[in-house]
Amino acid sequence: MLTKIQVSQIKEHLDKAQNPVFFFDNDADGLCSFLILRKFCEKGKGVQVKSYPSMNKDYFRKVEELKADYIFIVDKPLVEKDFFDEAEKTNIPVVWIDHHEIQIEIPSFVHYYNPVLNKTKTHEPVTHLCYQISGRKEDLWLDIVGCTSDKFFSENYSEFKKLFPELVIDTEEPFDILYKSQIGKVVRMLGFALKDTTSNVVNMLKFMIKTKGPYDILEEKSENKAIHKRFSQMDKRYTKLLDKAKAVEKKSGKLLFFQYSGDMSISSELSNELCYTFPEKIMLIARVTGPTATFSARGKGVREIIAKAFENIPDSRSGGHEDAVGGKMKSEDLDKFRERLEKLI
Numbered sequence: 001m002l003t004k005i006q007v008s009q010i011k012e013h014l015d016k017a018q019n020p021v022f023f024f025d026n027d028a029d030g031l032c033s034f035l036i037l038r039k040f041c042e043k044g045k046g047v048q049v050k051s052y053p054s055m056n057k058d059y060f061r062k063v064e065e066l067k068a069d070y071i072f073i074v075d076k077p078l079v080e081k082d083f084f085d086e087a088e089k090t091n092i093p094v095v096w097i098d099h100h101e102i103q104i105e106i107p108s109f110v111h112y113y114n115p116v117l118n119k120t121k122t123h124e125p126v127t128h129l130c131y132q133i134s135g136r137k138e139d140l141w142l143d144i145v146g147c148t149s150d151k152f153f154s155e156n157y158s159e160f161k162k163l164f165p166e167l168v169i170d171t172e173e174p175f176d177i178l179y180k181s182q183i184g185k186v187v188r189m190l191g192f193a194l195k196d197t198t199s200n201v202v203n204m205l206k207f208m209i210k211t212k213g214p215y216d217i218l219e220e221k222s223e224n225k226a227i228h229k230r231f232s233q234m235d236k237r238y239t240k241l242l243d244k245a246k247a248v249e250k251k252s253g254k255l256l257f258f259q260y261s262g263d264m265s266i267s268s269e270l271s272n273e274l275c276y277t278f279p280e281k282i283m284l285i286a287r288v289t290g291p292t293a294t295f296s297a298r299g300k301g302v303r304e305i306i307a308k309a310f311e312n313i314p315d316s317r318s319g320g321h322e323d324a325v326g327g328k329m330k331s332e333d334l335d336k337f338r339e340r341l342e343k344l345i
Ligand SMILES: [Mn+2]
Pocket: 029, 030, 075, 099, 125, 126, 150
């Protein structure tokens, strides 16, 4: 949690801002963080950050385009130094709220908030922090959505359950909520909606700012037609790939190695669900796009395993948490990489 002082400082920043821009990480935790702050202060625009792993300096153009007087960054673990240099040069205050382990030096002019730095070190999703800041009970559902997306069980779940008993299931396991409940479906719908075309995302954000509860998304109406359409399209392709991967699993040992191609990047969603279904296995889901392969890996101690398997594989990169990483490499090295993994596991 944030301290009382931190909460009041962030509120002060929101108050001072006339036209803030909110940069958010491209997942439901990032989105809900933005929405909670936006609904609270009732001003400003949201911009999804698609560059990975760090937010690059090109995003500063958005600040100029929107004539923003305040920059908020939520749930993004890395920001390029050049971006900050621009902000400092133009004297625009930056407020950065995050919950990842700190990987870079944070410029002194940036107002940085991360419960990892507090006396009692915690990692709760940024959505949860934003909900703590706003304290708006009507946004409780967004707290549940953002937390579930980041595999975190919010202590507000029982309160939400009382309000929407038909949307939840009886569990404290975020993955159960994600795959088996209606509020979990909202999380998955928003995750896919963020992968839609830029103009559809812009419309989705406009729509989401006006929403009052989960039924605004679950019940199809003219304003959310695109979200529903995207979900049914992607969910179909997703389920097909998931079934294929499950068939591969039957023939696999400790490692489930699955690769696919296509313009739809859903490796992280696939590896999460496979990891949920086969918790004792190591998952490696790779998407091949021409000369490059991106991948998502899950399983106990997988970060270290990947780092070892990457020795002698040129132009390979990976990063993330102990049990969940993403990365990329040359497609031509995939077979070699797989062999090394088999040996290591
Ligand atoms: Mn997050």
